[in-house]
Structures are given as structure tokens and as C-alpha cells.
Amino acid sequence: xxxxxxxxxxxxxxxxxxxxxxxxxxxxxxxxxxxxxxxxxxxxxxxxxxxxxxxxxxxxxxxxxxxxxxxxxxxxxxxxxxxxxxxxxxxxxxxxxxxxxxxxxxxxxxxxxxxxxxxxxxxxxxxxxxxxxxxxxxxxxxxxxxxxxxxxxxxxxxxxxxxxxxxxxxxxxxxxxxxxxxxxxxxxxxxxxxxxxxxxxxxxxxxxxxxxxxxxxxxxxxxxxxxxxxxxxxxxxxxxxxxxxxxxxxxxxxxxxxxxxxxxxxxxxxxxxxxxxxxxxxxxxxxxxxxxxxxxxxxxxxxxxxxxxxxxxxxxxxxxxxxxxxxxxxxxxxxxxxxxxxxxxxxxxxxxxxxxxxxxxxxxxxxxxxxxxxxxxxxxxxxxxxxxxxxxxxxxxxxxxxxxxxxxxxxxxxxxxxxxxxxxxxxxxxxxxxxxxxxxxxxxxxxxxxxxxxxxxxx
Amino acid sequence: xxxxxxxxxxxxxxxxxxxxxxxxxxxxxxxxxxxxxxxxxxxxxxxxxxxxxxxxxxxxxxxxxxxxxxxxxxxxxxxxxxxxxxxxxxxxxxxxxxxxxxxxxxxxxxxxxxxxxxxxxxxxxxxxxxxxxxxxxxxxxxxxxxxxxxxxxxxxxxxxxxxxxxxxxxxxxxxxxxxxxxxxxxxxxxxxxxxxxxxxxxxxxxxxxxxxxxxxxxxxxxxxxxxxxxxxxxxxxxxxxxxxxxxxxxxxxxxxxxxxxxxxxxxxxxxxxxxxxxxxxxxxxxxxxxxxxxxxxxxxxxxxxxxxxxxxxxxxxxxxxxxxxxxxxxxxxxxxxxxxxxxxxxxxxxxxxxxxxxxxxxxxxxxxxxxxxxxxxxxxxxxxxxxxxxxxxxxxxxxxxxxxxxxxxxxxxxxxxxxxxxxxxxxxxxxxxxxxxxxxxxxxxxxxxxxxxxxxxxx
Numbered sequence: 008x009x010x011x012x013x014x015x016x017x018x019x020x021x022x023x024x025x026x027x028x029x030x031x032x033x034x035x036x037x038x039x040x041x042x043x044x045x046x047x048x049x050x051x052x053x054x055x056x057x058x059x060x061x062x063x064x065x066x067x068x069x070x071x072x073x074x075x076x077x078x079x080x081x082x083x084x085x086x087x088x089x090x091x092x093x094x095x096x097x098x099x100x101x102x103x104x105x106x107x108x109x110x111x112x113x114x115x116x117x118x119x120x121x122x123x124x125x126x127x128x129x130x131x132x133x134x135x136x137x138x139x140x141x142x143x144x145x146x147x148x149x150x151x152x153x154x155x156x157x158x159x160x161x162x163x164x165x166x167x168x169x170x171x172x173x174x175x176x177x178x179x180x181x182x183x184x185x186x187x188x189x190x191x192x193x194x195x196x197x198x199x200x201x202x203x204x205x206x207x208x209x210x211x212x213x214x215x216x217x218x219x220x221x222x223x224x225x226x227x228x229x230x231x232x233x234x235x236x237x238x239x240x241x242x243x244x245x246x247x248x249x250x251x252x253x254x255x256x257x258x259x260x261x262x263x264x265x266x267x268x269x270x271x272x273x274x275x276x277x278x279x280x281x282x283x284x285x286x287x288x289x290x291x292x293x294x295x296x297x298x299x300x301x302x303x304x305x306x307x308x309x310x311x312x313x314x315x316x317x318x319x320x321x322x323x324x325x326x327x328x329x330x331x332x333x334x335x336x337x338x339x340x341x342x343x344x345x346x347x348x349x350x351x352x353x354x355x356x357x358x359x360x361x362x363x364x365x366x367x368x369x370x371x372x373x374x375x376x377x378x379x380x381x382x383x384x385x386x387x388x389x390x391x392x393x394x395x396x397x398x399x400x401x402x403x404x405x406x407x408x409x410x411x412x413x414x415x416x417x418x419x420x421x422x423x424x425x426x427x428x429x430x431x432x433x434x435x436x437x438x439x440x441x442x443x444x445x446x447x448x449x450x451x452x453x454x455x456x457x458x459x460x461x462x463x464x465x466x
Numbered sequence: 467x468x469x470x471x472x473x474x475x476x477x478x479x480x481x482x483x484x485x486x487x488x489x490x491x492x493x494x495x496x497x498x499x500x501x502x503x504x505x506x507x508x509x510x511x512x513x514x515x516x517x518x519x520x521x522x523x524x525x526x527x528x529x530x531x532x533x534x535x536x537x538x539x540x541x542x543x544x545x546x547x548x549x550x551x552x553x554x555x556x557x558x559x560x561x562x563x564x565x566x567x568x569x570x571x572x573x574x575x576x577x578x579x580x581x582x583x584x585x586x587x588x589x590x591x592x593x594x595x596x597x598x599x600x601x602x603x604x605x606x607x608x609x610x611x612x613x614x615x616x617x618x619x620x621x622x623x624x625x626x627x628x629x630x631x632x633x634x635x636x637x638x639x640x641x642x643x644x645x646x647x648x649x650x651x652x653x654x655x656x657x658x659x660x661x662x663x664x665x666x667x668x669x670x671x672x673x674x675x676x677x678x679x680x681x682x683x684x685x686x687x688x689x690x691x692x693x694x695x696x697x698x699x700x701x702x703x704x705x706x707x708x709x710x711x712x713x714x715x716x717x718x719x720x721x722x723x724x725x726x727x728x729x730x731x732x733x734x735x736x737x738x739x740x741x742x743x744x745x746x747x748x749x750x751x752x753x754x755x756x757x758x759x760x761x762x763x764x765x766x767x768x769x770x771x772x773x774x775x776x777x778x779x780x781x782x783x784x785x786x787x788x789x790x791x792x793x794x795x796x797x798x799x800x801x802x803x804x805x806x807x808x809x810x811x812x813x814x815x816x817x818x819x820x821x822x823x824x825x826x827x828x829x830x831x832x833x834x835x836x837x838x839x840x841x842x843x844x845x846x847x848x849x850x851x852x853x854x855x856x857x858x859x860x861x862x863x864x865x866x867x868x869x870x871x872x873x874x875x876x877x878x879x880x881x882x883x884x885x886x887x888x889x890x891x892x893x894x895x896x897x898x899x900x901x902x903x904x905x906x907x908x909x910x911x912x913x914x915x916x917x918x919x920x921x922x923x924x925x
Contacts, residue, residue, distance in 0.1 A: 094887040097902030098895045100814075101841035115890075131885060139883065255830045289826045314815040319826035319833065343811075343902040345883050352802075353815065355559075356773040357824075365820045366835050367748050367778035371714045374778065376825050382560035421922070422881060422907040424598070424804050426590060428553040431574075436557045443556030443802040448881040448907040463880070 012459035016064035019073025024388035044456025082142025082412035083347035084394025086307035087336025095340040117186040125154035142412035143168040172221030191232035224250035237277025251285035258290040270295035305332040305397025310353035311342030334394030351386035415452040422448040471918035475523035478532025483847035503915025541601025541871035542806035543853025545766035546795025554799040576645040584613035601871035631680030650691035683709035696736025710744035717749040729754035764791040764856025769812035770801030793853030810845035874911040881907040
């Protein structure tokens with residue numbers, strides 16, 4: 008990892024959500040950052056030693072002071088991204104799922120046998136996500152060893168905190184002939200090899216890029232593959248990601264094949280643990296969510312793709328109240344936006360749709376599912392600190408010993424739609440306006456572990 | 467209206483949706499624009515006279531040729547905007563409707579008694595909407611004569627096609643003491659005066675800015691006021707806008723008070739005609755929609771605000787199939803975005819939520835309302851040509867005798883999240899990616915009636 012462009016102190020107004028459902032704003036605070044990219048201290052004006060610390064920081068060579076209209080927010084944690092689907096973002100979503108997969112997604116993913124193609128696409132993906140403030144990305148790769156290594160290399164080179172997984176999929180009925188692991192054993196060996204490759208990468212001593220065991224989902228994996236991956240993840244102490252109970256079809260397929268829910272089955276295969284991220288989980292039962300809470304497993308809520316492929320809205324509020332570790336995912340490219348701001352907004356909208364229901368021909372009393380709403384505070388937490396908790400890594404808020412993964416939101420940027428009326432808007436209002444209205448155009452600077460990874464060319 | 471910055475011909479690739487549900491892309495076409503801002507001709511390469519026309523256009527002084535990665539789209543028609551709520555965009559949406567109205571919206575609207583305040587806010591609003599590609603805007607103003615005139619003046623000065631309405635609201639139970647018309651007669655006279663003011667504005671000979679009769683909604687208006695406004699609109703041959711059957715509360719309030727639905731009541735008051743725009747209409751009955759179709763009335767679907775305040779999703783697809791004139795509205799500030807791209811995206815998402823339903827604990831068979839989905843093609847049509855049809859004005863597509871209201875989408879803009887993979891994406895794919903991913907940052911130029919009204923400073 009390049010050592011240039013490191014910041015050691017930032018002075019400005021910080022906005023974060025350290026606790027689910029609440030936000031905290033610290034005006035004109037000073038953040039000091041250590042050489043490992045961790046936050047050494049957060050000091051507010053009036054606190055003992057503030058003036059001296061600020062003066063010392065100013066005289067150091069790597070100090071940034073925010074301008075009026077700029078605010079420091081934690082970087083986003085995107086818990087669910089299909090890296091190879093990047094060229095397909097915002098495309099083909101008018102098609103039904105089977106056509107989307109068979110005619111577009113699987114043929115596209117098969118192209119990553121070509122390492123040069125992978126390099127071109129993945130470079131664009133990592134750069135774009137960093138420019139959108141995504142400082143931690145959890146990636147599904149493809150079945151291809153070369154392309155997966157390229158993705159890990161690029162995350163490290165560009166300085167994005169990332170989890171990179173070799174997609175494992177060997178089921179002959181569910182996977183196309185030209186895009187399938189030849190056997191369970193081959194898929195397990197390839198997964199093992201990628202784990203070693205990533206952990207041994209030069210300059211990855213801090214573990215900025217981590218491997219993640221990635222059975223695509225139960226329908227595309229044989230039982231021996233799932234069992235083998237569970238054992239591998241356990242022995243290698245590795246994170247795990249997969250899809251869980253996403254849609255009517257998928258949930259029922261697993262019930263038919265295994266006589267158990269996805270969650271039960273994943274647990275039996277050794278795939279449900281504290282380091283597991285389950286995408287979606289819309290159709291989990293009460294028993295399933297009990298198991299998920301007990302295991303400390305994380306769930307990636309993907310509100311945009313839910314509208315297209317999940318036949319329902321994830322019961323987010325109920326799962327938050329139950330204590331499930333939760334964060335948000337863009338689900339690129341089943342979700343059509345690269346921006347976690349869009350995930351926040353759709354998470355709020357979806358929660359309102361679930362609460363009130365959607366069909367006006369039904370009586371109000373039975374139309375929706377009461378007490379399902381979240382607001383911008385929960386959405387912001389999910390996209391930052393919540394994602395960090397789900398992954399069990401110290402990111403997503405401005406606190407001592409957390410990594411300095413952050414972005415500067417600039418309300419004076421060209422093309423900003425966020426307008427601050429200083430006589431009428433509190434800083435809390437400004438944060439709500441940012442969550443609802445900011446775009447990539449408002450992001451003027453991004454750091455991961457104190458390293459500058461994206462800076463706007465103009466503005 | 468200023469006459470500078472007029473374009474007389476544009477050469478480039480055009481993308482529009484002339485017919486509901488379908489898109490048309492004309493590569494490297496030439497659009498010729500008359501001195502009245504109307505389109506004289508659209509010519510494609512290979513057509514008779516194309517080369518000569520292009521050569522003539524090039525040598526004229528007001529010719530624009532799009533660069534690679536740029537596409538010409540019709541400007542947006544936003545059918546529902548509360549102009550005074552602009553400072554509140556993206557704010558206070560975590561509150562219930564009654565608090566949102568009583569603590570934020572009504573006190574904010576009352577401030578427009580101050581004309582200087584109105585000038586500051588409305589200037590920001592009109593400039594921002596133009597920069598977002600909204601070339602036709604349908605505005606609710608406030609009860610204040612001065613502020614409403616300022617809004618009309620600014621639309622004309624900045625060159626935005628607009629409908630500006632004096633909000634009429636006199637009901638003593640439903641409106642606050644400090645923000646209410648003193649009597650039906652006063653409200654009718656003020657409406658009449660604004661109609662004359664706008665029609666008589668110097669430089670408004672082409673009718674760029676039009677008046678619109680605006681009873682807020684039935685609950686805030688007395689019967690005599692509604693009756694008087696219906697008669698006034700008819701005698702002045704004026705457009706009309708109001709809210710209709712938006713939520714459970716509102717729909718039931720009107721049933722209780724008048725023993726009829728909103729639609730029936732509006733018809734009885736003379737307020738339901740070809741020049742009427744009804745916002746929302748989520749709870750209309752079959753009989754209501756029959757009347758709306760027969761009257762040729764337009765409906766403004768506002769998907770973003772539906773999630774917050776309508777207790778349901780508007781049955782868009784069914785109403786399209788029935789022949790209702792339909793377009794989209796941002797519903798600023800009950801909808802938290804100024805961008806009609808966001809309205810398009812949420813219209814699609816909402817339609818999918820209605821089709822599949824939202825509550826995964828319900829059986830799939832009864833969870834949703836089948837055949838409710840729309841896709842990006844309908845959304846794009848609604849936001850452009852559909853809005854033009856609803857208003858009965860010639861805008862929203864590139865056709866002879868239509869006004870040249872258009873925007874340039876630049877995929878090479880800084881902060882663009884729309885990525886064109888030229889070996890894999892057809893132009894149809896590019897349009898879908900634009901509808902799903904473009905933001906204000908992608909809009910490099912906007913014209914209304916051939917006049918340049920927004921141009922990006924950098925990029």
C-alpha cells in the first residue's frame with residue numbers, strides 16, 4: 008500500500024451515528040490520526056488541551072482544515088457488491104429474474120476468465136466506489152482465480168478496505184455449463200488459494216484487504232461444497248458471505264431440497280457465525296432470526312434490489328429491535344445505484360412502504376405491518392457504524408482506536424442539490440438533508456485508514 | 467424574456483419517449499428550432515437534405531454539436547411542486563404528518579408574507595430546478611400576492627416554463643390563524659388578480675408562465691371558495707391544480723364532510739377538467755377514475771412523497787392502462803429530492819413494491835397487486851411527454867411544432883456514476899443507465915423554448 012497522502016489531523020465539524028438510531032454532531036472538533044490510520048483522539052473545543060493540540064496539528068505537514076460548508080462523515084460500509092456485475096449497473100432491470108440471470112448476468116460473469124477484462128472493469132469499480140465514499144466494500148468476485156486476485160490487488164493499490172471472495176458454485180442444474188466450478192473439491196481449493204494469496208499480499212500487513220469465503224447461495228452449491236467451505240472458513244478463521252432466503256423461489260427451493268430454511272442449513276454446514284454476512288434474508292422465520300442473533304451473524308439489507316428480486320421488503324425495524332447485526336448493501340448490479348446514499352434513501356422509503364402497506368384497495372388496518380419505519384438516523388447508522396459492527400471491524404464512527412475512514416461532504420460543490428439555509432437549519436437538519444440529497448458531486452475528499460483515496464479534481 | 471443564448475440547431479444523438487412505454491433513439495440527428503422556440507424539423511442522417519441542412523446549420527451562429535458521450539433528452543415536466551417548501555427539502559421527514567405540517571410547513575409558508583424572503587428562496591428554487599433539467603414546473607405558491615408575483619417574475623426572468631398558483635385556503639378549522647385566506651371572496655379575488663398579473667407580464671406574450679387556479683385541497687377550503695374557484699377557472703380558461711384522495715385521512719375527511727369522494731366533489735365544484743392536475747389520487751375509486759378519464763384530467767404521481775404521506779402506492783399501471791393522463795411530480799418538499807430522475811426511479815421501485823407486495827409474512831399469492839409494474843421506459847415517458855399531455859402543452863418530446871425544451875446529458879462529466887461500456891451497451895442500455903443513474907452532475911446544458919437556461923460552469 009502506498010504511504011503517500013496520509014493525513015494526521017483533521018479539524019472541522021463531524022457528523023456520525025455512533026449508536027443505532029441516534030446521531031452525534033461535534034462542531035469544530037479535532038481528530039488526530041496515528042501512523043496506522045487509527046484515530047488517536049477526538050477533541051472538542053473547550054476540552055482540556057484543545058488549543059495546544061490544534062496548534063501542534065496545524066504546524067504538522069499533514070493537517071486538513073475543513074472549509075465553511077464542509078462536513079466530515081464516516082465512510083460508507085457497503086456489505087454486498089457483485090463486482091463482476093459492474094458493467095451491468097442500471098441495465099436490464101426491466102427483465103424478469105431468470106432472463107436477467109441467464110441472458111445478462113451469468114454470461115457477463117463468465118467473461119472474467121479474461122484477466123485483462125477484469126482489470127479494466129474492476130479498476131473502474133473500485134475508483135467509482137471510493138469516489139462515492141465507500142471506504143469498506145464487501146465483494147463477490149467470480150469463479151476465476153486470476154480475476155479475483157486482480158480485484159484484491161486493485162483494492163490494495165487504491166487503498167479501499169475490502170473483503171474479496173471467490174464465488175463458489177458447482178451445482179450442475181442451477182449453474183450454466185460455461186460458468187461453474189468443475190467440482191466441490193476444485194472450488195474449495197480455489198477458495199483456499201485466494202485466502203492465502205490475499206493474506207500474503209505484500210503491503211497487506213494491516214489486513215486492509217481480507218478474504219471472504221463465498222458460496223453464491225445454496226441453490227448453486229452442492230452439499231459437499233457447502234460443507235467443505237464451512238470447514239475451511241472455520242479452520243482459516245475467515246469471514247463468510249452468501250445469500251439467504253432472498254425471494255419466494257429461493258426460500259422455497261431450499262426448503263424443498265434440504266427440508267430446512269437457508270439459515271438452518273447454513274448453520275448445519277458451519278457457515279453461520281460472527282464473521283458471516285447474509286445478504287437479504289427477507290423470508291427468515293422467527294427461529295432463523297433467533298439463530299442469527301445468537302450466532303452474532305450480520306445481515307446485509309439491500310433495499311434497492313429488494314424491489315426487483317426479493318418479492319418483499321426486508322423487515323428491517325423488527326430485526327433491528329431483535330438485535331440482529333445489520334448494515335446496508337448496494338447489491339450492485341441487482342440494485343441500480345453505486346451510491347450508498349441511495350441505499351439509505353431506499354431503506355427509509357421501503358420501511359415506510361412496509362409500515363403503511365402499498366395497496367390502497369386494502370383496509371388501512373390490515374394494509375401494512377405497523378411499527379416498521381426507520382428514519383434517516385437509522386439509515387445513516389446502518390450505512391456506517393452498523394456495517395462495521397456486522398463485519399466486526401473498527402470502522403464507521405469517529406472514536407478512539409477506530410480506523411479513520413471518512414469523507415468530506417461539500418455543500419458548496421458544483422452540482423450540489425443540498426442547500427443549507429443557515430437561519431433555519433440546525434446542523435441536525437443539515438445532516439438529514441445530506442442523507443436525503445447528497446450525491447457523489449458533494450464528496451470532495453475520501454480517506455481510508457488516514458490515506459487519501461479520492462479527491463475531486465475541480466471544486 | 468431575455469432573447470440571448472438562443473439555439474437554432476442541435477446536432478447529436480436524441481433519446482426520447484414519444485409514446486407511453488416506448489423509447490426512440492435517433493443517432494446523430496439534426497433538430498432545427500424556430501425563433502419561437504418550437505422545433506421546425508428533426509432530420510436523421512440518410513434522409514433527404516440532411517447534409518445540406520447540417521451544413522447550413524453549422525454556418526449559422528447558434529448551432530450546438532454534441533460531443534462524444536453526450537446525449538440530448540427532453541427536459542423534465544414536474545407536475546407538483548410546493549415552491550415555498552423549498553428550504554425544507556430533505557428535512558423533518560422523520561416526523562408524522564400533523565407535526566410536519568403544524569411545526570414546519572405552515573410556519574414556513576407563512577414567512578412568504580415577506581417578499582424579500584420569497585425572492586431569495588424562489589430564486590434558489592428556480593435556478594436549482596433548471597440545473598436539474600426541469601424545464602416545465604407546476605408550482606403551488608402561498609396565499610401571499612407579493613410572493614406569488616415574485617415567483618412568476620423569476621420563472622420568466624430565468625426562462626423556466628411554469629404554472630404559478632396562488633394557494634387558496636380559508637377553512638378556519640383546518641388552516642392556522644396566521645396562514646389562511648380571510649374569506650372565500652378574498653381568496654377568489656386574489657386568484658383572479660394573479661391570473662391577470664401573469665397574463666399581462668411584459669415579455670410573457672408566448673405564455674411561458676401561466677396562471678393556475680390552486681385550491682390547496684378540499685379540507686382546507688370552504689364550499690363557497692371551491693365553487694367560486696371553479697367558476698373563475700372556467701370563465702378565465704385557466705389551468706387548475708389541487709390534491710386529490712391522497713391519504714386515508716384526507717380521503718375519509720372529504721367523504722365525511724361532503725358525502726362524496728374528492729373527485730366527485732371537485733367535479734361538482736367545476737374543478738375537474740382537461741386543464742386540471744390532481745396530485746396523488748391514491749384512493750380514487752373506479753367511478754372516480756372513469757370521471758377523470760372522461761374529463762381528460764391529469765394526475766401527478768408523486769412516488770417519493772407517497773412513501774411518507776399517502777399510506778399506499780398509487781396504482782400507476784392500472785391507471786395508465788385505463789387511459790388516465792399521467793405524469794410525475796417531485797412534490798417538493800414532502801418528497802425529499804429536487805431531481806425528476808429520483809422521481810423516475812422511485813416510480814419504478816414503488817410499482818414493483820405494489821406488484822409483489824411488501825410483507826414477507828403474507829402468502830405470495832395475496833401479498834401484492836399483480837401486473838402493477840412499470841419499467842424505465844414508462845418512467846421516462848411520464849417525466850417528459852406524459853407530463854406534457856397531462857398539461858395539454860406541446861413539450862416533452864422531439865417532434866415538429868413541439869417546444870425545444872431539452873437537456874444535454876454528459877457521461878464524461880465529473881462525478882458521473884453512469885458508465886458506458888461501449889462494447890457491451892446498446893444506446894437503449896445507455897438510456898436505461900441514464901434513467902437509473904444520472905444526477906444533476908450529468909446535466910451540462912438545459913434549454914427552454916430554445917433559450918439556454920442552465921449551463922455547467924466546469925465540465
